[in-house]
Amino acid sequence: MRKTKTAGFTLVETVIATALAAIGFALIFQGLSGAVRLTQASRETTRAVLVAKSVLAENTLNPGETHVQGITGGIAWILNANVLVEREDGVKLIRYDVFAEGAKGRRVHLATERTSIQ
Secondary structure, eight states: OOOOSSOOOOOOHHHHHHHHHHHHHHHHHHHHHHHHHHHHHHHHHHHHHHHHHHHHHHHHOOTTTOOEEEEETEEEEEEEEEEEOTTTSSSSEEEEEEEOOOTOOEEEEEEEEEEEOO
């Protein structure tokens, strides 16, 4: 009597293929979750930059005031001002530094220098 080969996979081949597929799916899901985390971090950093730019654009400190802080849209910010140069005619060069921090700890620091006439 002659043995005939039947078409199909053995149990060992099926188990190995299932294990490889499971490992592949796990790697794909891990990569996707990492991409989601990076997207969220990027979004928070972008919001912090926009708040810091807005604070720099909208706030000029009153004479003698060197420190202001606040929270805008969930982003905490601090505005510091330092007089770098003061001329005899009342013109000052002031450096403004804004530090903004999101809820998850993403930090941004923006700085600019402006002149002020007193």
